[in-house]
Amino acid sequence: MPTTHPFVKGQVGPGCEKVDPIVVADAVSRSFGGLTAVDVAHLEIPRGKITALIGPNGAGKTTMFNLLTGFDKPNTGTWTFNGRSLANVPAFKVARAGMVRTFQLTKSLGRLTVLQNMLLGATKQPGENVFTALVRPLWKAREAEITVKADELLERFKLDAKREDYAASLSGGQRKLLEMARALMSDPELIMLDEPMAGVNPALTQSLLGHIKNLKSDGTSVLFVEHDMHMVMHISDWVIVMAEGKVVAEGPPETVMKDPAVIDAYLGAHHDTDLGDLTGGHSIVEDALAAAHEVHEKSKEDKA
Numbered sequence: 001m002p003t004t005h006p007f008v009k010g011q012v013g014p015g016c017e018k019v020d021p022i023v024v025a026d027a028v029s030r031s032f033g034g035l036t037a038v039d040v041a042h043l044e045i046p047r048g049k050i051t052a053l054i055g056p057n058g059a060g061k062t063t064m065f066n067l068l069t070g071f072d073k074p075n076t077g078t079w080t081f082n083g084r085s086l087a088n089v090p091a092f093k094v095a096r097a098g099m100v101r102t103f104q105l106t107k108s109l110g111r112l113t114v115l116q117n118m119l120l121g122a123t124k125q126p127g128e129n130v131f132t133a134l135v136r137p138l139w140k141a142r143e144a145e146i147t148v149k150a151d152e153l154l155e156r157f158k159l160d161a162k163r164e165d166y167a168a169s170l171s172g173g174q175r176k177l178l179e180m181a182r183a184l185m186s187d188p189e190l191i192m193l194d195e196p197m198a199g200v201n202p203a204l205t206q207s208l209l210g211h212i213k214n215l216k217s218d219g220t221s222v223l224f225v226e227h228d229m230h231m232v233m234h235i236s237d238w239v240i241v242m243a244e245g246k247v248v249a250e251g252p253p254e255t256v257m258k259d260p261a262v263i264d265a266y267l268g269a270h271h272d273t274d275l276g277d278l279t280g281g282h283s284i285v286e287d288a289l290a291a292a293h294e295v296h297e298k299s300k301e302d303k304a
């Protein structure tokens, strides 16, 4: 593993300082009863890059997402976004500040049309300011503005033909596109994608990957949680690995996948498994990760 990297100040390793971080988190912890879901000493997310957050089931990835975006409250910890403290700031203010996460399309949102879903993604809605809400020309103008923006995004994500359809009628891949398009309604500087590839068929995979790469070319920072290791290898500039609530490894994808801490985290109890020659490539690790992914998918099916 290299000891230095262009994004990093000093040495590469768990919690390392970045040259230009967009998020800096310190001593963030969250427990549920006796279980410590997140216990992150220090974490920095690089600006303008695509960063993957990976780790086995229950590692604390979703909880970390929820904390950073104001959907959950930590027991301890502080963090900044663009140098501004966002700890304990509610989710809608976090979104206004420019940090937005996608959500799986819930049943209730499925009963809204694609366009209505998009309009919900806009920050500074017409009704949010009492003065604007009371003055019809003002909110009419704002509504027209956000509808134009929604239509532009729907066209870009090739969902314009579905504009008036119920979101529930979309395929898994189209829902993922809608989740991403909706998040872009508020012009985020950092977009956080929750398993963007889950349930996406191969036909839409390339298109989704293309959209994520385009976000980066447009200057948006991307952080995504994903179990699909091919995707992680293919598009990430940087990979952060969590296990049991902590950051156990981080680095560029090609080196992180060979990191013994990562293999340990994924293989867990199966330490007696023959890992073969790790220096020869990462295929064995990928197999292990693929197996972990299958277990994850199976546990999701069982829960459903």
Ligand SMILES: Nc1ncnc2c1ncn2[C@@H]1O[C@H](COP(=O)(O)OP(=O)(O)OP(=O)(O)O)[C@@H](O)[C@H]1O
Pocket (backbone or CB within 6 Å): 032, 035, 036, 037, 055, 056, 057, 058, 059, 060, 061, 062, 063, 064, 296
């Ligand atoms: N609301 C909650 N109440 C109780 N326990 C919770 C809650 N949310 C998460 N947990 C627990 O915290 C731990 C971390 O969960 P989290 O969902 O953050 O993991 P994850 O890395 O996102 O996992 P996965 O990849 O399976 O989605 C797990 O043990 C989980 O059961």
